[in-house]
Amino acid sequence: MADDDxxxxxxxxxxxxxxxxxxEAAGIEYLDVDxxxxxxxxxxAILMVTATEGDxxxxxxxxxxxxxxxVEDADRDPVDLLTTFIDDIVATVNGSRR
Incomplete structure (x- = not known):
């Protein structure tokens, strides 16, 4: 789980x-934890993705x-990075956010 910070x-x-x-479809490296x-x-960057509904x-x-x-851009805005990651995943699966 993520720390509060x-x-x-x-x-x-x-x-x-x-x-x-x-x-895999997006060409993003990952490691299953559970x-x-x-x-x-x-x-x-290293991210933790946790399914909160379903697995x-x-x-x-x-x-x-x-x-x-x-590593190459330690000062990058974290919110921008997470938003870009989510946008990439949603676009890869041709999905839409609710």
């Missing part, structure tokens, strides 16, 4: 998404927490 964004989708398949959590390397293979909603900022 770590930026977190929530995403709710109209349909379930298979998070690992979406990450049925709900996935560690992601995105633009050299990682059929998530209706998920949280994304920034664990480590991007």
């Amino acid at each position: 770590e930026p977190v964004q929530h995403c709710r989708l109209d349909t379930g998404v298979d998070i690992p398949n979406a990450l 049925d709900t959590r996935t560690i992601v390397i995105y633009q050299s 990682a293979s059929a998530a209706q909603a998920f949280d994304v927490a920034l664990w480590e900022p991007p």
Whole structure:
């Protein structure tokens, strides 16, 4: 789980998404942790994606927490990074946010 200091964004989708398949389709590196959590390397940042409704293979909603900022751009706005990540995943699965 993310500490209180770590930026977190929530995403709710109209349909379930298979998070690992979406990450693969987007060419994003990841490591499954368990049925709900996935560690992601995105633009050299380390993120934790946690399914909050369903599991990682059929998530209706998920949280994304920034664990480590991007190596090449440590001063990048964390909210912008998380928003861009969510937008990329939603676009990859041709989904829409609720």
